Amino acid sequence: MEPLTLSTEGMTDAEQMLLSMIFSFASDQLTHSWTIRQGGRADVVIYDIANPRARLAWERSRTAPHPVSVVLSEDPIPDLPWVLHKPVRTQRLIPFLNGLSDWMTQQSPTASAASARELRQDDPFSTLKQRLGAVASARLAQEGALQDLKLLISGSVAAGKSTAIRTISDIPPINTDVPATDSVSILKTRTTVALDYGELTLGDGKKLRLYGTPGQRRYDFMSKILCRGALGLVVLIDNRVDNPLAELDYYASIFRDLVTDSAMVVGVTHRDQAPEPGLDRYERRLQTFHKPWPVFPVDPRKKSDVIALFDALVTMLEHARRPYAVAGRP
């Protein structure tokens, strides 16, 4: 069975991006496969009725049985079966979409959960690499001389940057770790002092280069060197530190030049040891930057978690209205 298709009317870019990300990274939490349709007829249309044009379109289509109309609203609307409340949140969307797809499956007996599961059996790592390859090809056409793509992984000390690169790299990673002699030694015995390096082979000879920065702030000069030419940024925040949200502010600040024109995703690690602050607080803080930067819980030892982060980053690059600039390039 084909995935259910969804289109939107009046939703912001950030909200649409969140939908795309959920369809990609949280596919294992969805009971059905979904895809966003930019044009043509979709199975479901989400209307943000705060937008006058979207409200008009909803008014015209609300009585039709197909497509299924979903209203996005800040206020409860009685007597409407499918109302998605603002602000759009991951925790809210997944059960909503599952309820909707289950209801649609009951309405259409041909819909088969088994075939939906079949669709999800694709290797997510291969899929990610294919999408990265497509981004690379587009960027090569744009940049000409750019031969490889480069992503930067930065963040707090002991957040798991080296581990994330080790988890996902196709080559044995290159490390520059030395014994820690200061307070970091409480968290771990060794610490990165220059860089971590890994690679993803995308096919056709293209490579995605993964650079990890040292986490200790005295090594921020390395971050400034390593971020040159990066296509995007993954920031890992250790939730055990005293003020993780201040850490988030810090990395958004030092990579301001990179992320203004590029893509950034945030992974929160060690939540099993420090569950607070919750992801909702990260989301609220990220909203203050007025950028569609998503945040995910991450265990850097789990390949699926790291893939989800990269998946979100690629989704941002794919959904950029204009090609993202490459930091450090005119």
Next chain:
Amino acid sequence: MPLPDDHEAAVFARELDQYLANCEAVTLAIVTTPDGRLRAQRQRGAYETDLTAVMGSSLMALGDTILAELRLGACDTVIAESAQGLVLFNHIASAFVLVSMTQSKSSLGSLLSWARRTADDIAQGLPLDKTVQSTSA
């Protein structure tokens, strides 16, 4: 941040004083931990030393990593050269890094020799494992 113990501090002070006394070309000498914490310095100027110590640790680690990648053994010295001078980075056993600077480009040989001797003398004054640890995984 723990302070170096008295014995360690005394060794650093004695050997760096000797270094500057014996090698006229050296204008700055720094001892740093492999993770970039400044432990001692002597200089004939007013150079910034904290960040130099941090950068020195990065370069030493990169030197170790590159040589390990190329299977060329442990890194003894990293040399950074410009039209204005030279900076050398040496291991002090496996526990510290010695950063040496000169503004005399013709003094590379002298600086290399005295830097190695100073690194060895410091190492002998400290209870260290002299095996240089590779940083490459």
